Amino acid sequence: MPLPPTGDTIAAVATAPGTGAVGIVRVSGPAAYAVADRLFRPHRGPPPSRRRAGRVVFGSIVDARHQDELVDEALLLTFRAPHSYTGQDVVEFQTHGGPAVLRSVLDLCLHAGARMAGPGEYTLRAFLGGRIDLAQAESVLALVEAQSDGARRNAALGLSRALGERLDAIQSDLTEAYAALQAGLDYPEEGVPEAELDVPLARALERVEALLATAEAGRIGVHGARLALLGRPNAGKSSLLNALLGFERSIVSDVPGTTRDYLEAPLALDGVPLTAIDTAGIRSADDAVEASGVALAERIADASDLCLLLVDRSRPLDPEVQGLRTRLSAARTLVVASKADLPAAWDEAELDAVAVSAHSGEGLEALRAAIRRRLLGDAAASELWISNQRHAEALVSVRHHLQDARGAPPDLASLELQDALEALGRITGRTEVAEETLAAIFASFCVGK
Numbered sequence: 369m370p371l372p373p374t375g376d377t378i379a380a381v382a383t384a385p386g387t388g389a390v391g392i393v394r395v396s397g398p399a400a401y402a403v404a405d406r407l408f409r410p411h412r413g414p415p416p417s418r419r420r421a422g423r424v425v426f427g428s429i430v431d432a433r434h435q436d437e438l439v440d441e442a443l444l445l446t447f448r449a450p451h452s453y454t455g456q457d458v459v460e461f462q463t464h465g466g467p468a469v470l471r472s473v474l475d476l477c478l479h480a481g482a483r484m485a486g487p488g489e490y491t492l493r494a495f496l497g498g499r500i501d502l503a504q505a506e507s508v509l510a511l512v513e514a515q516s517d518g519a520r521r522n523a524a525l526g527l528s529r530a531l532g533e534r535l536d537a538i539q540s541d542l543t544e545a546y547a548a549l550q551a552g553l554d555y556p557e558e559g560v561p562e563a564e565l566d567v568p569l570a571r572a573l574e575r576v577e578a579l580l581a582t583a584e585a586g587r588i589g590v591h592g593a594r595l596a597l598l599g600r601p602n603a604g605k606s607s608l609l610n611a612l613l614g615f616e617r618s619i620v621s622d623v624p625g626t627t628r629d630y631l632e633a634p635l636a637l638d639g640v641p642l643t644a645i646d647t648a649g650i651r652s653a654d655d656a657v658e659a660s661g662v663a664l665a666e667r668i669a670d671a672s673d674l675c676l677l678l679v680d681r682s683r684p685l686d687p688e689v690q691g692l693r694t695r696l697s698a699a700r701t702l703v704v705a706s707k708a709d710l711p712a713a714w715d716e717a718e719l720d721a722v723a724v725s726a727h728s729g730e731g732l733e734a735l736r737a738a739i740r741r742r743l744l745g746d747a748a749a750s751e752l753w754i755s756n757q758r759h760a761e762a763l764v765s766v767r768h769h770l771q772d773a774r775g776a777p778p779d780l781a782s783l784e785l786q787d788a789l790e791a792l793g794r795i796t797g798r799t800e801v802a803e804e805t806l807a808a809i810f811a812s813f814c815v816g817k
């Protein structure tokens with residue numbers, strides 16, 4: 369898949385398909401102003417190409433092939449290279465947002481000499497023109513696609529070059545270590561001083577580890593996690609789900625075994641997108657339907673990122689619950705002592721549980737915090753997550769080369785450092801990235817971005 373050319377002029381509808389108050393057609397390239405002159409008539413003053421850039425101009429979009437027939441009234445935004453998103457001359461038409469209007473405006477642009485843009489071509493031009501690095505380009509995509517506050521926040525950080533700065537710090541450590549090795553190779557009798565090699569190497573490794581440690585949180589924070597509610601019938605699972613959601617989604621009943629099937633509900637928890645799953649109560653199977661519900665609940669636990677195991681605190685602890693607890697992975701289970709508004713039959717500290725009442729709301733905040741801590745770990749507080757698979761893979765490769773470089777003879781160590789620098793550079797595109805990789809990254813963008 370070859371990359372599209374960047375020297376010609378492209379046009380695309382930049383707003384989402386469908387009807388909207390405003391629609392935008394964006395044109396980028398050397399002929400952008402020629403296109404604007406052809407179809408845009410300012411209501412006052414000279415044609416677009418003879419105006420100062422960076423202004424908003426009110427006027428009409430006309431079809432010059434049909435005696436300047438009016439297509440729509442519009443605002444024109446003008447940018448001059450290199451002060452634009454792509455780094456090229458850019459004009460944007462803001463029209464009314466109907467599909468027929470936008471189709472006509474785009475059509476006029478194509479008639480005036482522009483080519484229809486493919487997915488991500490504007491951002492590709494920004495990257496190839498050196499306006500943004502590759503990680504920033506990917507952040508643009510992540511920002512457009514963000515479905516949760518966590519994902520949006522992280523993408524915005526990536527766009528601000530927060531990641532690039534962290535990588536710069538690693539790069540400068542590696543360059544320092546590399547220079548020390550080269551000096552050592554040139555003057556072998558003097559050896560390489562530890563402070564110049566081992567210290568920056570260890571620091572770089574630590575920085576890479578710190579970034580990689582956020583990858584799991586990045587996955588969950590951006591793509592979300594599955595949270596299963598498990599426990600004996602009547603433990604209060606459905607009530608807790610409703611309390612977390614803030615509305616009645618799940619049927620609550622004092623007849624044990626009401627939730628025979630399972631039910632999924634989206635649940636945003638401090639910006640982390642969760643899918644909460646209410647399950648059938650786990651109990652000794654006394655009929656076939658319940659038995660399959662139990663099996664299903666266990667399967668769901670296996671397929672979840674975190675399980676809330678609800679244990680009714682108002683009733684004596686039963687040994688079967690302990691069995692349930694050992695059956696579930698401790699790392700992925702949070703025990704909840706439910707019905708905390710009722711007199712306690714046991715102490716939640718016994719099971720290291722969070723006491724919660726779905727009825728009074730007591731303990732709900734603590735539970736939310738505990739869920740977040742369990743899912744995101746220490747990275748919960750981190751200001752930046754590695755959420756892009758390509759970045760994570762490159763960092764793993766950097767770590768690998770750094771580990772091999774440590775204690776290796778100088779000639780081998782410097783080869784490893786070269787490889788590490790190259791892998792690191794692939795993240796931002798500083799070192800050359802295969803054309804297919806670039807094409808694949810930009811192909812997932814929408815047209816007009």
Ligand SMILES: Nc1nc2c(ncn2[C@@H]2O[C@H](COP(=O)(O)OP(=O)(O)O)[C@@H](O)[C@H]2O)c(=O)[nH]1
Pocket residue numbers: 599600601602603604605606607608619620621622624625626627649706707708709710724725726727728
């Ligand atoms: N007092 C009190 N009762 C609760 C609480 N949560 C649930 N219940 C009651 O326990 C019963 C079973 O609740 P439900 O949510 O259906 O449990 P599930 O079978 O685990 O889904 C219902 O009668 C609820 O009203 C709570 O926090 N406090």
Ligand SMILES: [Mg+2]
Pocket residue numbers: 605606607618619620626627646647
């Ligand atoms: Mg239920």
